[in-house]
Amino acid sequence: MIRLLLADDQHLVRGALAALLALEDDLEVVAEVGRGDEVLPAVLDHQPDVLLLDVEMPGLDGLAVAATVAKEAPRVRVMIVTTFGRAGYLRRAMEAGALGFVVKDAPADALADAVRRVGRGERVVDPALAAQTLAGGVSPLTGRERDVLVAARGGATVADIAQRLFLSEGTVRNYLSSAIAKTSTRNRAEALREAEERGWL
Amino acid sequence: MIRLLLADDQHLVRGALAALLALEDDLEVVAEVGRGDEVLPAVLDHQPDVLLLDVEMPGLDGLAVAATVAKEAPRVRVMIVTTFGRAGYLRRAMEAGALGFVVKDAPADALADAVRRVGRGERVVDPALAAQTLAGGVSPLTGRERDVLVAARGGATVADIAQRLFLSEGTVRNYLSSAIAKTSTRNRAEALREAEERGWL
DNA sequence: GGCTCCGGATGACATCTGTCATCGTCCATC
DNA sequence: GATGGACGATGACAGATGTCATCCGGAGCC
Numbered sequence: 001m002i003r004l005l006l007a008d009d010q011h012l013v014r015g016a017l018a019a020l021l022a023l024e025d026d027l028e029v030v031a032e033v034g035r036g037d038e039v040l041p042a043v044l045d046h047q048p049d050v051l052l053l054d055v056e057m058p059g060l061d062g063l064a065v066a067a068t069v070a071k072e073a074p075r076v077r078v079m080i081v082t083t084f085g086r087a088g089y090l091r092r093a094m095e096a097g098a099l100g101f102v103v104k105d106a107p108a109d110a111l112a113d114a115v116r117r118v119g120r121g122e123r124v125v126d127p128a129l130a131a132q133t134l135a136g137g138v139s140p141l142t143g144r145e146r147d148v149l150v151a152a153r154g155g156a157t158v159a160d161i162a163q164r165l166f167l168s169e170g171t172v173r174n175y176l177s178s179a180i181a182k183t184s185t186r187n188r189a190e191a192l193r194e195a196e197e198r199g200w201l
Numbered sequence: 202m203i204r205l206l207l208a209d210d211q212h213l214v215r216g217a218l219a220a221l222l223a224l225e226d227d228l229e230v231v232a233e234v235g236r237g238d239e240v241l242p243a244v245l246d247h248q249p250d251v252l253l254l255d256v257e258m259p260g261l262d263g264l265a266v267a268a269t270v271a272k273e274a275p276r277v278r279v280m281i282v283t284t285f286g287r288a289g290y291l292r293r294a295m296e297a298g299a300l301g302f303v304v305k306d307a308p309a310d311a312l313a314d315a316v317r318r319v320g321r322g323e324r325v326v327d328p329a330l331a332a333q334t335l336a337g338g339v340s341p342l343t344g345r346e347r348d349v350l351v352a353a354r355g356g357a358t359v360a361d362i363a364q365r366l367f368l369s370e371g372t373v374r375n376y377l378s379s380a381i382a383k384t385s386t387r388n389r390a391e392a393l394r395e396a397e398e399r400g401w402l
Numbered sequence: 403g404g405c406t407c408c409g410g411a412t413g414a415c416a417t418c419t420g421t422c423a424t425c426g427t428c429c430a431t432c
Numbered sequence: 433g434a435t436g437g438a439c440g441a442t443g444a445c446a447g448a449t450g451t452c453a454t455c456c457g458g459a460g461c462c
Contacts, residue, residue, distance in 0.1 A: 008282065015218030015309025019224060083211065089207070108216025142438060155390025158419070171440055177420050187419080187448085189356025190388060343408060359449070373409055378450055388418085388450080 002119040005048035006032045007039045007065070008081070017052070017081075017111075036060030043073050050119050053098075054071045055082040055089055062185045063092045070097030081111075085126065087133040087197025099164045100124040113134045139200035140182050148175040149195055203320045206267070209282070218253070218282075218312075219272035225313045237261030244274050251320050254299075256283040256290055258336045264293045271298030280319045282312070286327065288334040289400030301325040341383050343379045349355035349376040350396055353389045385399045 004021060006029055010015040018029045031046045033039055037059035040097045043051060051069060055062040079100030080093045093101050100118040102111060103126050114124045139146070151161045158176070162169045176188050183194040195201050205222060207230055209215040209244055221232045230249045233387070238260035244252060252270060267279045279296040281294045294302050301319040303312060304322030304327050305337050315325045354360045359377070363370045384395040396402050 010305040011304075011308050012221075012282070012305040013214055013217065016214065016221040019309075020213075020217040020220040023220060032334055081213070102213075104211040107212050108220075111213055144439065154394050155386070155388050155392075157387060167439095168441060170442060172421095173418095173420065175439095176443085177422085180420070185356070186358065187356050191356075193355050200240040342412095346411065369411055371412060374448095374450065375411085375452095376409095378452090381450075 002027050003046070003048045004029045004044055005039075005042060005051045005064070005076075007034070007036070007042075007052065007057065008032075008054040009034050010054075010177070017187070018087070018167060021112060021115070025032065027115060036062060036065050039065045040068055041070055043076055047073075047184060048076060050077045050079055050115055051109065052077060052115070053078060053080050054082060055093075055138060058173065063089065063096050066093060066096040066098045077118050077121065079124070085129045085132070086197070086199060087129065088196070088201060090125070090129055090133045091199050102126055103129060133199060137198070139195075139198070141179060141195065141200050145175045145179040146195075146201060148172055149179050149188070149192055150201055152176065152192060203228050203229045203251060204242075204247070205251045205316065206243060206247055206252045206277075208237070208243075208253065208258065208263070209233075209255040210235050211255075216253045216268065221309060222313060222316070228313060228316060229369065237263060238265050240266045241269055241273060244270055244277055248274075250275045251278045251280055251316055254279060254281050254315070255365070256285070256294075257282060264290065264297050267294060267297040267299045278319050278322065280316065280325070286330045286333070287400060288330065289397070289398070289402055291326070291330055292400055303327055304330060304332070334400060340396075340399070342380060342396065342401050346380040346383070347396075347402060349373055350380050350389070350393055351402055355394060395400060 004027060007017055008017065011034060014032050014034065018032060021027050021029055027169065031042050033042050036057040039053070046065045050114055053062040053065055056139055062080060066080065067078055069078055078098045079102065080098050081102050081104065082089060083104050085103040085105065090101050098122070100114055100123070102114050102124070147165060148161055151164050158169050158172050162172045179195070180186070180188065180191045183191040185191045185194050205228060207215055207219055209218065214233060215233050215235065219233060222228050222230055231249055232243050234243050240254070248371040254263040254266055263281060267281065270277055270279055279299045280303065281299050282303050283290055284305050286304040286306065286321065291302050296374045300322070301315055301324070303315050303325070307327065318325045348366060349362055352365050359370050359373050361372045380396070381387070381389065381392045384392040386395050
C-alpha cells in the first residue's frame with residue numbers, strides 16, 4: 001500500500017484527483033492540503049510515501065516546497081503534477097530533487113502508474129516535455145539579465161526596474177538590450193515571453 | 202438520473218472529475234471530450250442533460266462552444282468549470298447563455314450540488330466571482346481599443362498591430378493611448394494587465 | 403438639423419526604449 | 433600576471449512609443 005499526500009490549490013481538482021487515485025486499491029490518500037506552506041507540516045505529520053505537488057500554489061510554490069521537503073524529509077518521494085508543461089518547471093523540479101514530473105494533460109491511468117513507479121524510487125518524466133527541456137538548452141542569460149527581465153513583468157518602466165534593483169537606468173537598459181539580443185527578439189515583452197517558454201527564468 | 206457530458210482539455214483533470222462525479226449515484230457521465238471542436242458533435246450524439254465545459258481548450262474555446270450549443274441544442278444546460286476566476290470569463294459565459302459558472306477552487310462537494318441545480322434549470326454562479334465582476338464594472342473600452350489591446354499581447358509592435366488589423370500606425374497609437382488613459386496606466390503592458398484583470402477584454 | 407460618439411486618419415512633439423562604444427572593478431582561471 | 437567574464441556605469445544616438453490637436457464620415461438620438 002502506497003500512502004499519498006496531495007497538494008493542489010484547486011479544491012475541485014484536488015478532490016477529483018483523490019477520487020481517481022482512490023479507485024486503485026494499492027494507493028491511499030492520507031491527507032490533502034491546498035497551500036504550499038501547509039505541505040511540510042503535513043508531510044512531517046503523516047509521513048507519506050509519495051508527495052504529489054502542484055506547482056502553482058499560494059503561500060509557497062511547489063518547486064520551493066519540493067526543495068524543502070527533499071531537505072527536511074528526504075525519505076519522501078516527490079512528484080510534481082502541473083498544469084503547465086513549461087520547460088523551466090521541469091528543470092527546476094529536477095534541481096529541487098523531485099523524482100517524478102507529470103503534466104495534467106497526461107491520460108488518467110498514467111497517473112496511478114507514475115505514482116507506483118515513483119514509489120519504487122524510479123524517475124518518471126513526461127517524455128515530450130523532457131525533450132523540449134533539452135531542446136531549450138541551458139540559459140545564456142546572466143543572473144542580472146534574468147533579474148531585470150523578471151522585474152520587467154507586468155509592464156514596469158526602466159525607471160521602475162532601476163529603482164527596484166538599485167541600478168542606474170542606463171544599466172537596466174543595457175541588461176534589457178542584451179537579454180533581447182540573446183532571445184533574438186525585438187523588445188522586452190517578446191524577450192520575456194521567449195525566455196519564459198524556454199525555461200530561462 | 203442526470204446525464205453529463207464533460208469537456209476539459211486536461212486529460213488527468215477530466216478523468217478525475219469523472220471519477221468524482223461518478224461517486225454520486227444520481228449523476229452519470231455519458232461522454233468525455235478533450236477539444237472544443239469535438240463538443241458539439243458529442244452533444245448532438247449523446248443529448249446530455251448538462252454540459253460541463255472548461256474555458257481553456259484547444260480547437261475552440263469553451264465560451265464559444267457555449268454559444269453554439271445554446272443555439273444548436275438549446276435543451277442542453279451549459280455549465281462552465283474553469284481554472285481562472287476571471288471576471289471577463291463570467292461575463293462572457295453569461296452572455297453566451299451558460300447557466301452555471303464554477304471555478305476549480307470551489308470545494309469538491311459543491312460541484313455535484315451545482316450540477317444538480319443547473320440540471321433543474323437554476324442559475325448557479327460563484328458568489329465571490331459574481332461580486333468581483335460587478336465591481337469591475339462595464340468596460341469603458343470601445344471595440345477597437347479592445348481589439349488593439351488584445352493584438353498587443355506578447356509584445357507586438359505598433360507596426361505589427363497595424364498590419365494585423367489593417368489600420369494606420371497612427372490610428373493604432375491613438376487607440377493604445379486612449380486605452381492606456383482609460384485604464385489609468387502608463388504603457389500598453391500595464392494597460393493590458395489591468396484590462397485583463399477587470400474582465401474588459 | 404444639431405449633438406454626440408465611434409471609427410479612421412494625419413502631423414507634430416516629448417519621452418521612453420533599445421543599441422553601441424567605452425570605461426572601471428572584481429573575481430576566477432589558466 | 434594575463435585573459436576573460438560578470439557587474440555597474442556613462443554618453444550619444446536612432447527609433448519606437450505615447451500624447452495632443454485636428455480633421456473627416458457615418459450612425460444614433462433629441
